[in-house]
Amino acid sequence: MTGGLGSHQYMYQTPADLQVHSAQFMEFSEVDNHNDFYTIQDGTVHTQDQRGVFVMYDAALEDLKQLQDQLLLLTTLYIEKDRSFKFSKKEVNGTNLSDWAHVNVDRFALLLEIWTWEFSLLENKQQLVDSYYEAYQHTLDAEDRFALAQVITDIMFRRPRFDIGAKYFLEAYRDECQCLRLHLQLVRDILKTQLESQREFVQKVWRNGRKGGVYDFGLPLNIITKPLVSLNMSCPALKNIYLLEFHPSLGLAYLISRTLDHIFTEFQQICNTKTPRQSYIVEKKLLQLALKEWSAPRDLHHSYTANVQKDLFEEVLIDDPVIVREICMSALNSADEDKKHGRGKQIHILDTFSKMLELITLRYRIIEASLETALLSRAYTRFAKEMGFNPFHLYLRPVQFEFASHKSQGEQKPPMFITSLIEDDSCVDRYLPSSQLLAIHEVDDNQIGKFSFLTREGIIQLLNKCGAENMQVVLACQVSQKNALLSASQLASFCYMSSWSSLDMKEEVEKVKRELIMDYCQKLSRRFSTYSLRGQIIAYCNSLKQLLEDFPLINKTYFIVGQPQEKKTIIKEAPQADPRFVDVYAVYDFGD
Template sequence: MEFMEFSDIENHDDFYAYEEGRIHVQDQRGFYVMYDSAVEQLRELEHDLLLTATHFIEKDKDHRELATRTGSAIRRQQAVGVDLAAYAHVPVDRFAVLLDLWTHEAMFLENKRQVSLPARCVEQLRYAHVPVYRFAVLLDLWTHEAMYLENKRQLLDCYLEAYHHVFDTTEKQELAVVMTTVMHQRPRVDFTLEYFVKTYRAECVVLRLQAQLVKSVLDKQIEEQRDYVGKLTEGREFEFGLPPKIIPKQPVAINFSKPALKHVYMLEFHPSLGVASRIPQALNHAFWELMYMNKAAVKTSTQMISLEHQILEAALKEWDKMEPLGAAYSPQLQQDMFSDIFVDNPAFLCEIGNELISKEESAGGQRRTAKERRTTMLNIWSKLLEVVTVRHRLLEAAWESSILAT
């Protein structure tokens, strides 16, 4: 904070601001800048969007020509009033048919000779597919692309705030992989549809559901960790192996003025938020399992997006109505095995360990060597850690059993 107060100290970092739905970058001198990679990716995005718009414009042109040809054939059939296939098998005057054919062919050639320039211009306009308003198509494309990027930014903000809390190298790499995957994610446009708006809107809904799920999980994790650290550090000084005490002063926002997750305090860190990288892994596993089971029904990208939408809705529903651990068991069993008042408090476990060590030392007398005392302490603490580990595994097995039972 003192470094930021002095204006004569040069800054070598860029500043990021989010104003009116746009992200602004300023260099160390305060000038607004754009990175070279951002400009290059913008050009690639423009090229991809133009290709997408061209495809749907050409597809609309084919549909209109097909409808025109189909309508002309129907009108000709209605004008004739007979079935030509059946008419060919009826005895007719072939000379009269040939006379009509040559007469109408001569009329056709005469009309083609008298075609004026404006008529040819109309033909060129039809060939250019003027009925499609290209600016409207580009406006739809850029509008929905901006909506898609905005939803993707909200999801990235959740992962980025979790990244700031993580210290483990492996977990930071896993979160970086997740964020990189989201950054390079593109809409799965279904080119079998008549227009791209439906695909973009479906993708935006999927991104919003992902952000909602990640935010709910991480907010709950922050809340529980904050309560747990408060119980550990209440009325105690700093001890080695325990998390630092949370100072409940002015809350801060890590990324921008409005945080994606819960507000945290200046020196508040929750390394357990590295669990955020497991959320997309679990969703992808469920998605591909269902894809394998329904591979005959899921063929297009629209169907894939719909399947992912259903998975996210089911995950949010399960998360919102999730009951406490052991709720399916009897109250007595919940009190005996699932209660976290004693076992989850390291202060109580330390008291038990110290009492056991004191009993062993008093039973052995003063004749024990320092090596024997260290061995006794190691055995006692190992047994306590084993008890905690076995209880954790037992709780997981009981939770899985309750899920399978319901």
């Protein structure tokens, strides 16, 4: 070798010629499979190596030993809580040792029962893990795979929440198993529905077969109907799929667990649960409510007018990629001659497809914001009805630009308490529409608010003209309205209604209208952001007040807690900021 032994062209004793990709390495005929696999026999999971020999991992034996120690401690605790044997310190000398040792307790029956419930718990956890694991097999995104792996790990290490003050451990195991079964039913229903909708979408995309070339670029992979397989065990947790069938959208399954955990935490704070039994009751109610909402979903788009349902929510054309491609090609063919040749053709093709993608994205976001608006409207209406207010408190009579009177200076009305309208609500406009309108239709219904995704001509019109800019204004109005409803619902006991101000101009153009509406939406958002911030401050103060109730000594020593409807007083000697001392804080009750 030239240059001696130290002149290698590689590092760490790995020649560059021998470095190959892992997938290519597995294709070598000399490579043997060293992956373990799992089988189920009589309801028991067995682990086998590549030769079929039954094996057991060291980590499994260690976990079993730790579980055995925990269950022995738990049974010992409940044996000590045997209430049939009581004695005082004076009666210790005359106590029968057999009674003191709880000889009458059947320890074998107790261990059998706790191991039976432990087996039932592990079985429910296994079924839930299998459902998430099948979704994990379809996931391609690294972040989604990590999030799903975290959900699976949390389920594996989930334990019953035992109440030390309870008489027995039976209720904790029963509640935990019931929560796992409800969670499993919800996950299976959601993922099965997603699988069916994905299959229908793929079949709709490839209904005409492959055309080859650029026509197949960007479309989801077609499903090759070969024999069905099971990704996880011999029996699938969700559905049997084909060998080359992939649905990456199942990677978002981790959001189910994350959403349930977030809502459960909020409900725990609202209900102020103190014991594990109360926490289980809240969790079961939450899962039952989620199952009820999923099994019987509310058609929120029916809250809007028939024209909005046809022009915005209809999925005949815009959700079919084949038809969308045909519309884009039709728009390209109808272009001017100077855009059909040379560099102008490439720019026009790129601009057309970019506008179409932007229109599809804007439509989806408008639908999402409008459905959230309809849901918040129903919640606000129910809340107002419980407080004794009529539904027309939610609505304002829309005024179009062409019919509004000109004002040199807009009137700035201060916010008012909704409680001031209980006795006299004559100042409130009793406008109650039969169906809900989009936010853009409250300010403009002729130009910017006039759009349609129902027909090919309507979509081509959005492509040719300033359709994308108009749809951005529509989205801004809808998001502003949603944020206003969210702020009103957050404040709960307060209600602020804004007035739609307009200008009377004889010759309005779309550009001027877009600028006016965007300026209005920005000012409205800034106005309602102050109320949202106020609602957050109130929520933090109430949370801090609720937390201090568990620490009465700290509450009395370092905090000044006000009473409902109490006027704020000024402390004569305000505390000085000194890091060596603990400051005194004032907490006021905003409940009323």
